[in-house]
Amino acid sequence: MYTVVPDPIHPLVRIHLSGFFDSAEVAVFWREEQDVARDAFARHGLYDLLIETPGGGPQGQEVLDAFRRIVTESPVKARRIAIVSGSTLLRMQIRRVFVSDTFQVFATTAEAEAWLTSLVADAAATVA
Secondary structure (H helix, E strand, O other), X not given: OEEEEEOOXXXXXXXXXXXXXXXXXXXXXXXXXXXXXXXXXXXXXXXXXXXXXXXXXXXXXXXXXXXXXXXXXXXXXXXXXXXXXXOXXXXXXXXXXXXOOOEEEEOOHHHHHHHHHHHHHHHHHHHO
C-alpha cells in the first residue's frame, strides 16, 4: 500500500502510495512518515517530500481530510511537497484540498523532481 524511503544523500523523503486508504491506514502511514521525517530532518535540517501515486485513483473525502491534516498539523514538516499522480481526477482532487506555495501536483516524477531541484538550485544561488 505504501513505502516511505529517505534519500541517503539528499534532503528528500520519497513516498510511494497505491490503492485506496481508510482513516486507520492513514494514521499508520502518518506514524511511519513522521519517524522517517525526523531522521531526514536530523540529518539534513529542512527536507522535501516526493509522493508518488502512479496507479492511484480518487480517494474518499474522509481520507483526503486525513492526509490534509497530516500535511498541515504534523510536528515534522517538509519544506516542499511534490505529488505525482497519473490520474487527472486525483490531481484535481489533490489541488482542491491542498492549496499552498510549497505544494505542487505533477503528472510525472521527472516534472516533480525538476521542480524540487530548481527550487534547491534557486536557494543556493540566492545564498551565493
